[in-house]
Amino acid sequence: MKTSLTINGTEHQLDADSRTTLLDALRNHLDLTGTKKGCDHGQCGACTLIVNGRRINSCLSLACMHDGDEITTIEGLGQPGNLSDLQDAFVKHDGFQCGYCTPGQICSATAMLQEVKDGWPSHVSADLTGDVDLTNAEISERMSGNLCRCAAYPNIVDAIRETAEGRK
Amino acid sequence: MKPFDYIRADSTTHATRAAGQGANFIAGGTNLLDLMKLEVMAPHKLVDINRLDLHQITEVDGGLRIGALVSNSDLAADMTVRKQYPVLSEALLAGASGQLRNKATTGGNLLQRTRCYYFYDTAMPCNKREPGTGCQAMEGATRLHAILGTSDACIASHPSDMAVAMRLLDAVVEIESAGGAVRSVPLSEFYRLPGQTPHIETVLEPSDLIIAVTLPAPAKGAQTYRKVRDRASYAFAMVSVAARVQMDEGTITDAALAFGGIGSQPWRNPAVEKALIGQKPSPELFAKAADILLADAKPQKDNAFKVPLTRRTLIATLKELCGKDAA
Ligand SMILES: Cc1cc2nc3c(=O)[nH]c(=O)nc-3n(C[C@H](O)[C@H](O)[C@H](O)COP(=O)(O)OP(=O)(O)OC[C@H]3O[C@@H](n4cnc5c(N)ncnc54)[C@H](O)[C@@H]3O)c2cc1C
Numbered sequence: 001m002k003t004s005l006t007i008n009g010t011e012h013q014l015d016a017d018s019r020t021t022l023l024d025a026l027r028n029h030l031d032l033t034g035t036k037k038g039c040d041h042g043q044c045g046a047c048t049l050i051v052n053g054r055r056i057n058s059c060l061s062l063a064c065m066h067d068g069d070e071i072t073t074i075e076g077l078g079q080p081g082n083l084s085d086l087q088d089a090f091v092k093h094d095g096f097q098c099g100y101c102t103p104g105q106i107c108s109a110t111a112m113l114q115e116v117k118d119g120w121p122s123h124v125s126a127d128l129t130g131d132v133d134l135t136n137a138e139i140s141e142r143m144s145g146n147l148c149r150c151a152a153y154p155n156i157v158d159a160i161r162e163t164a165e166g167r168k
Numbered sequence: 169m170k171p172f173d174y175i176r177a178d179s180t181t182h183a184t185r186a187a188g189q190g191a192n193f194i195a196g197g198t199n200l201l202d203l204m205k206l207e208v209m210a211p212h213k214l215v216d217i218n219r220l221d222l223h224q225i226t227e228v229d230g231g232l233r234i235g236a237l238v239s240n241s242d243l244a245a246d247m248t249v250r251k252q253y254p255v256l257s258e259a260l261l262a263g264a265s266g267q268l269r270n271k272a273t274t275g276g277n278l279l280q281r282t283r284c285y286y287f288y289d290t291a292m293p294c295n296k297r298e299p300g301t302g303c304q305a306m307e308g309a310t311r312l313h314a315i316l317g318t319s320d321a322c323i324a325s326h327p328s329d330m331a332v333a334m335r336l337l338d339a340v341v342e343i344e345s346a347g348g349a350v351r352s353v354p355l356s357e358f359y360r361l362p363g364q365t366p367h368i369e370t371v372l373e374p375s376d377l378i379i380a381v382t383l384p385a386p387a388k389g390a391q392t393y394r395k396v397r398d399r400a401s402y403a404f405a406m407v408s409v410a411a412r413v414q415m416d417e418g419t420i421t422d423a424a425l426a427f428g429g430i431g432s433q434p435w436r437n438p439a440v441e442k443a444l445i446g447q448k449p450s451p452e453l454f455a456k457a458a459d460i461l462l463a464d465a466k467p468q469k470d471n472a473f474k475v476p477l478t479r480r481t482l483i484a485t486l487k488e489l490c491g492k493d494a495a
């Protein structure tokens with residue numbers, strides 16, 4: 001399957017078996033190994049990346065279904081020396097131990113903060129139509145699709161909350 | 169995963185024709201690809217329907233028409249849904265994760281397969297996966313399984329949260345078949361009981377494409393969705409209740425109830441609602457409603473807890489809604 005993907009602003013041509021997931025395309029065909037493979041069944045969130053502005057599990061999506069799409073991976077959010085605010089905050093707050101889930105956490109949180117800006121409610125929002133008050137409970141609920149086997153959750157929540165509040 | 173051909177549908181006609189010739193639709197892919205990786209499903213051809221023009225939510229006849237490809241995220245965040253059909257937003261937000269809801273579609277969610285562990289495990293007998301091989305769940309691990317609407321061939325539950333809310337809201341499924349004919353099937357007639365053919369789950373024919381789900385104008389009364397699960401987020405329902413109750417001067421003038429996690433399909437029993445309508449809320453009345461709902465429950469050893477859990481969840485939900493409006 002010939003597929004054209006714009007990844008972190010650069011266009012890539014892929015010619016892979018139709019079975020190739022977006023995750024495997026990045027890691028095995030395009031040498032972009034920042035995106036991690038955990039469960040490979042949409043349960044852990046390690047493979048989270050951003051497609052056309054939305055966070056998705058790249059393991060449960062076929063690369064060929066993304067012809068023409070704009071994809072942002074952890075490599076595109078920031079690089080050493082030029083980290084995104086969230087990347088910075090994860091370092092500052094020790095939002096990881098082994099670090100394996102971190103790219104997925106950060107991609108997920110990046111898109112999640114946009115969802116909050118867009119006024120999307122969550123399961124724990126008291127009011128479906130009101131403004132979102134990004135409490136710790138809100139952050140935990142909205143990030144529940146990203147598991148951390150080291151359980152760095154309190155620090156992850158701190159990093160996200162601080163970024164959302166615009167403090168650094 | 170078994171090899172397959174991939175095509176992208178450019179029209180609904182194209183999609184239904186391909187499906188009529190044995191291809192499988194793929195929408196968000198969050199259920200189908202999971203099952204294909206495990207080879208529980210092994211389609212030889214996929215028709216990608218994502219580029220069809222089925223992404224709109226439009227207001228029609230005082231109700232709402234939801235395109236089959238509207239994502240679970242967009243549907244939950246839609247302001248009309250939040251205001252007029254809050255039970256639907258709540259049910260969607262109680263399901264899966266932010267990432268999955270971005271991909272999961274309205275049509276795909278209705279058609280997601282059961283989470284029965286044995287259905288997922290190709291080493292195990294399963295009448296739903298391989299008709300006639302038996303049911304490994306009987307006497308097995310059944311925490312996620314149904315207690316209502318089951319058969320001696322299959323006790324799997326329907327896992328969707330969204331479909332429970334849609335069942336409450338009297339949703340209608342719009343279906344296009346090969347040749348272009350469109351028909352409407354109420355969600356109440358969409359799913360089939362397992363009987364001796366648990367592999368046949370809905371009234372859909374192979375070429376049938378869901379193009380939309382319509383909701384009638386919102387009925388009066390307070391709505392809520394209450395989901396009980398093994399952890400606070402990102403887990404399937406043990407029991408869930410979608411409810412709408414209208415109160416007038418301390419009397420229940422209208423009520424609707426639908427249940428998830430306990431039925432072979434999103435469950436609704438008109439007799440329960442009838443017992444409530446015209447009555448004053450009381451613990452006895454709520455207990456009676458639970459009795460009617462659970463009269464035919466057939467729990468297994470492992471999921472017998474669902475009978476008292478359903479009872480308590482139903483009563484808590486009724487208390488919440490009757491209280492809110494009576495006050
Ligand atoms: C880890 C995890 C946790 C989850 N938790 C929950 C939960 O708590 N609650 C919940 O409700 N769900 C949950 N889900 C399930 C999720 O909601 C479904 O996977 C999703 O809704 C399926 O939609 P899809 O568009 O991705 O379907 P697909 O995987 O694309 O398709 C599913 C089926 O529907 C068919 N299909 C799709 N669209 C159409 C159409 N328009 N017409 C005809 N046939 C069609 C496909 O051929 C396929 O057979 C979870 C999933 C995962 C992976």
Ligand code: SF4
Pocket residue numbers: 282284285286287293294295296297302303304305306321322323324366
């Ligand atoms: S309960 Fe149904 S799906 Fe599960 S093993 Fe038995 S037949 Fe298969």
